[in-house]
Amino acid sequence: MGSGRGKFSGRGAKGAKSISGYSRMRGFEGGQMPLHRRLPKRGFTNIFRKEFAIINLGALNELEGDSFDPAKLLEIGAIRKIKDGLKVLGSGELKRKISIKAHLFSKSALEKIQALGGTVEVLGGNKAPSRAVKPVKERIRKPRSAAPAVEAPQASAPKAEAESGEPKKAKKTEKSGDKPAGEKTSKPKQPKPSSKEEK
DSSP states (O other): TTTTTTTTTTOOOGGGGGGGOOOOOOOBBBTTTHHHHHHOOOOOOOTTTBBBBEEOOOOOHSSSSEEEEEEHHHHTTOOOOOOOOOEOOOOOOSSSOOOEEESSSHHHHHHHHTTTTOEEEEEOOOOOOSSSOOOOOOOOOOOOOOOOOOOOOOOHHHHHHHHHHHHOOOOOOOOOSSSOOTOOOOOOOOOOSSSOOOO
């Protein structure tokens, strides 16, 4: 109490800040809706996106040699990383005949290389996406077969009676007391003798 800081050591009387070990959450605004939750969300991240090492025809024109592939361009330092493959774009002017191997070519780059008599080879084996995509199976609908026509039941018995002229014999109704000869008669249940002796 005599230190000059008083009873509560400058922390106030009560509340979260008066307790030791308090640490304020990042972005906390005193209970007000924080800025990172007030702002709207925009866009998304495409997990299947591929990034290619890009080189233009203008850059290839300045390099020495007439044949290029990804390994040679890496060695020269024309590209830093191959990533998902090498892509050749048609920007710039090509003044000589070259042969180049790459994973992708733009339409303008193909036209300029082939116009000067150069050769182009498309390489395969570029990296697959991180998560495998299942192919969508097309549903083949079978044509519905026509339902078979159901024939109406033929009343053969009344016609036979009408032709013969004899009346139909009535079935014998069995009485509740009468039982057929094949069935066994069940014996009446007798009470079980009790195990306890009567006192």
